[in-house]
Amino acid sequence: VVTAEAADLLIVHAGELATLARGGTPRTGPALSDPDVIGDGAVAVAASRITAVGPTDTIRRQVAVTPATRIVDASGRLVTPGLVDAHTHLLFAGHRAHEFELRVRGAGYAEILAAGGGILTTVRATRDASEDDLVEIGKARLDRMLAHGTTTAEAKSGYGLTPADELKILRAVARLDRAHPVDLVPTFLGAHAVPAEHRADPEAYIREVCEVMLPAVARERLAVFCDVFCEHGVFSVEQAQRILTAAAGLGLGLKIHADQLSASGGARLAADLGALSADHLEHAPDDALRAMASRGVTAGLLPGATFFLFQPRYADARTMIALGIPVALATDFNPGSSPTLSMQMAIALACVAMKLRPAEALSAATINAAHAIGRAGEVGSLEPGKRADLVVWGIGSVAELPLHFGTNMADIVIKSGRIVLDRIGGRV
Numbered sequence: 554v555v556t557a558e559a560a561d562l563l564i565v566h567a568g569e570l571a572t573l574a575r576g577g578t579p580r581t582g583p584a585l586s587d588p589d590v591i592g593d594g595a596v597a598v599a600a601s602r603i604t605a606v607g608p609t610d611t612i613r614r615q616v617a618v619t620p621a622t623r624i625v626d627a628s629g630r631l632v633t634p635g636l637v638d639a640h641t642h643l644l645f646a647g648h649r650a651h652e653f654e655l656r657v658r659g660a661g662y663a664e665i666l667a668a669g670g671g672i673l674t675t676v677r678a679t680r681d682a683s684e685d686d687l688v689e690i691g692k693a694r695l696d697r698m699l700a701h702g703t704t705t706a707e708a709k710s711g712y713g714l715t716p717a718d719e720l721k722i723l724r725a726v727a728r729l730d731r732a733h734p735v736d737l738v739p740t741f742l743g744a745h746a747v748p749a750e751h752r753a754d755p756e757a758y759i760r761e762v763c764e765v766m767l768p769a770v771a772r773e774r775l776a777v778f779c780d781v782f783c784e785h786g787v788f789s790v791e792q793a794q795r796i797l798t799a800a801a802g803l804g805l806g807l808k809i810h811a812d813q814l815s816a817s818g819g820a821r822l823a824a825d826l827g828a829l830s831a832d833h834l835e836h837a838p839d840d841a842l843r844a845m846a847s848r849g850v851t852a853g854l855l856p857g858a859t860f861f862l863f864q865p866r867y868a869d870a871r872t873m874i875a876l877g878i879p880v881a882l883a884t885d886f887n888p889g890s891s892p893t894l895s896m897q898m899a900i901a902l903a904c905v906a907m908k909l910r911p912a913e914a915l916s917a918a919t920i921n922a923a924h925a926i927g928r929a930g931e932v933g934s935l936e937p938g939k940r941a942d943l944v945v946w947g948i949g950s951v952a953e954l955p956l957h958f959g960t961n962m963a964d965i966v967i968k969s970g971r972i973v974l975d976r977i978g979g980r981v
């Protein structure tokens with residue numbers, strides 16, 4: 554059988570083609586550690602979409618090629634879906650090198666925030682930046698993400714904390730989504746911190762989030778999700794519930810920064826509200842995890858933040874997996890607690906510190922991450938009809954993915970059927 558459509562791009566002879574097939578539901582249990590690998594695999598692409606996936610000899614027989622078809626010989630290499638980063642704070646200005654050194658000298662993250670630093674340092678710099686500035690900053694960051702194999706990412710606001718500045722960030726995200734190959738899923742995080750000018754009356758800020766910011770975000774369709782930093786000293790469970798209930802009423806999906814620094818009730822709230830994901834979870838109690846399992850709430854694992862905050866207690870991913878909770882992986886890219894743009898680093902940390910198997914980490918970084926941001930119909934697995942987002946790796950197997958931590962092993966990155974990065978050169 555020859556498909557009607559000739560291939561624009563044909564990737565052949567992948568040593569391991571990890572398809573993450575059957576992507577209709579998040580992978581849990583045994584499926585989490587089985588990424589549906591095809592040996593000597595091939596993928597055909599036409600007009601930015603995947604048209605066929607299978608063993609190279611089968612695809613060669615099925616798919617018409619023309620002189621214009623670009624053929625990539627992936628002999629001996631691992632090929633996977635483009636990575637999906639399910640939790641990033643993509644847009645902010647400045648950096649926090651000074652506070653990093655304070656933390657190295659022993660200061661705590663919450664202590665720096667309480668003294669007006671931390672998130673609030675970045676809020677001041679981001680308020681001073683224009684929308685155009687943020688677009689330029691964002692382009693450079695997205696270039697680096699793409700170079701490390703990330704083809705879709707969630708992007709949160711949360712460093713503006715005024716109506717004008719939160720909208721400025723989300724408008725910049727929308728422009729970047731149109732202007733850059735990496736696809737972005739926007740999340741409103743106005744409840745990231747109480748800004749300094751509202752310290753004396755946090756309730757007034759929460760009213761502004763619910764009554765001014767959220768309606769404006771919904772009216773301009775600037776966000777798909779609403780997130781809240783639910784933590785002692787930041788937003789309480791009751792405050793988070795009010796904000797998220799208002800967001801749900803406006804049609805936004807729900808996410809929560811939950812139980813990161815203490816057992817503060819976020820995971821339980823995520824289950825009660827039927828949030829799509831609860832992220833962090835370093836201190837989530839077992840009964841809250843069981844509630845998440847019963848409601849099908851995805852756990853967003855952010856090992857980069859635990860690592861970079863020098864904290865000994867990582868989220869208990871093995872218990873989550875045993876309970877059947879879908880786990881997704883993300884960088885949590887942000888200037889304070891996880892300034893990495895590399896999902897490869899997140900994969901390595903998840904394996905080393907959370908004891909994920911490499912195949913589980915790959916599932917969490919692709920199809921499960923896509924489910925966690927509502928994009929699994931488009932990306933996250935290699936299946937006919939999906940967007941042709943792929944990575945050809947400088948390694949031969951899924952098992953090798955965490956081995957080269959800190960080293961970029963993405964050799965060819967393909968976004969929507971277009972080769973956007975090629976480190977192999979002569980071999981293509």
Ligand SMILES: [Zn+2]
Pocket residue numbers: 640642810885887
């Ligand atoms: Zn975060």
